[in-house]
Amino acid sequence: MGCRVAVVGGTGVVGEEMLNVLRDRKFPLDELRVFASPKSAGRKVKCGKKQATVEEIRDGSFKGVQIALLAVDKELAKKIAPKAAAEGAVVIDNSSSFRMDKDVPLVVPEINPRKAFDHKGIIANPNCSTAIMLMAVYPVYKLAGVRRIVAATYQAVSGAGRKAMDELPAQLAEVMKGGKPKPEAFPHRIAFNIIPRIGSFDSAGYTTEEVKMQNETRKIIGDPRIKVTTTCVRIPVMRAHSIAANIETEKKVTAEQVREALASAPGVDLEPLKDVYPMPLDASGKYNVLVGRIREDASQENGIDLFVSGDQLLKGAALNAVQIAELLVQEGLHG
Numbered sequence: 001m002g003c004r005v006a007v008v009g010g011t012g013v014v015g016e017e018m019l020n021v022l023r024d025r026k027f028p029l030d031e032l033r034v035f036a037s038p039k040s041a042g043r044k045v046k047c048g049k050k051q052a053t054v055e056e057i058r059d060g061s062f063k064g065v066q067i068a069l070l071a072v073d074k075e076l077a078k079k080i081a082p083k084a085a086a087e088g089a090v091v092i093d094n095s096s097s098f099r100m101d102k103d104v105p106l107v108v109p110e111i112n113p114r115k116a117f118d119h120k121g122i123i124a125n126p127n128c129s130t131a132i133m134l135m136a137v138y139p140v141y142k143l144a145g146v147r148r149i150v151a152a153t154y155q156a157v158s159g160a161g162r163k164a165m166d167e168l169p170a171q172l173a174e175v176m177k178g179g180k181p182k183p184e185a186f187p188h189r190i191a192f193n194i195i196p197r198i199g200s201f202d203s204a205g206y207t208t209e210e211v212k213m214q215n216e217t218r219k220i221i222g223d224p225r226i227k228v229t230t231t232c233v234r235i236p237v238m239r240a241h242s243i244a245a246n247i248e249t250e251k252k253v254t255a256e257q258v259r260e261a262l263a264s265a266p267g268v269d270l271e272p273l274k275d276v277y278p279m280p281l282d283a284s285g286k287y288n289v290l291v292g293r294i295r296e297d298a299s300q301e302n303g304i305d306l307f308v309s310g311d312q313l314l315k316g317a318a319l320n321a322v323q324i325a326e327l328l329v330q331e332g333l334h335g
């Protein structure tokens, strides 16, 4: 069955990857519509043999669209998603607007694929660091249960969109010339620096990104008992997020048992034992996440440490969204 698909935000970094992933995975497209802001209207974009002219969104834009992949900011998504759903599309939204809404499934196809069919018009794609971390944590959960996760992230600048992606090389060039660049996309200079803040702070001192990882982990795995604490850090890397995770399991497991579980986990490339470990440069452009540095935690009885790198534009956004669309299409959009 072919499908009529709209990519909303198709000129942004995630939207462009959605078009690439649709093409690479030979998604059965009957028709492709691409939407962006009025400034991009009229631009031509390609997705394999299909070409689309970028349109601005109007009333009725989504009539006849079966799946709308949204890659716009959260305020815009809040307006566009219900409108597209009311006009008949199933929306797969990349923003954080609907993820914790009880009527909206939050789906990672390798973990909770059947949830996709519980939708009422909107399905949410998870936070990028959460999706990447859970690709490594869920096989451990299935093996031994998980009581608690303590994680620190190392997040690429492209996670904050095109403007942020342009800011890193511009700042690096200016600093090398002795200049003092003014930060715009980030709260501080990112060139030759790291910023332990992604999003805004709550009264407990957590950032919005950290709270997303905590809540979304419980919702995706479907276990409200899992305790999660995170520190999210922006680093001067262009693409692919990494996460160092310490996992307290219910049952004691060895590093070898965890390696075995991860070796057969879908969407995971297990790095060899010694000199090869996950790095963002190697994870960039890959569909699978890279997992390595697996070891038993020397500080507690039931603990595993691991390191994961994954392309947040792919598994953390575009690929995961297209995988959800594929699930819908495989089951005739209904399940």
Ligand SMILES: NC(=O)c1ccc[n+]([C@@H]2O[C@H](COP(=O)([O-])OP(=O)(O)OC[C@H]3O[C@@H](n4cnc5c(N)ncnc54)[C@H](OP(=O)(O)O)[C@@H]3O)[C@@H](O)[C@H]2O)c1
Pocket (backbone or CB within 6 Å): 008, 009, 010, 011, 012, 013, 014, 015, 035, 036, 037, 038, 039, 040, 041, 057, 070, 071, 072, 073, 074, 076, 094, 095, 096, 126, 127, 128, 158, 159, 160, 161, 162, 163, 312, 313, 316, 317
């Ligand atoms: N970047 C990541 O790694 C990542 C990962 C997971 C989730 N997300 C989420 O994905 C969403 C998109 O992020 P991004 O990084 O791709 O941002 P981006 O590069 O800034 O792209 C934003 C897109 O929104 C479009 N847009 C702006 N105003 C619009 C309007 N009035 N009507 C229709 N489209 C409009 C832009 O079109 P123009 O080009 O015409 O301005 C552009 O295509 C965000 O919710 C973000 O939180 C991002």
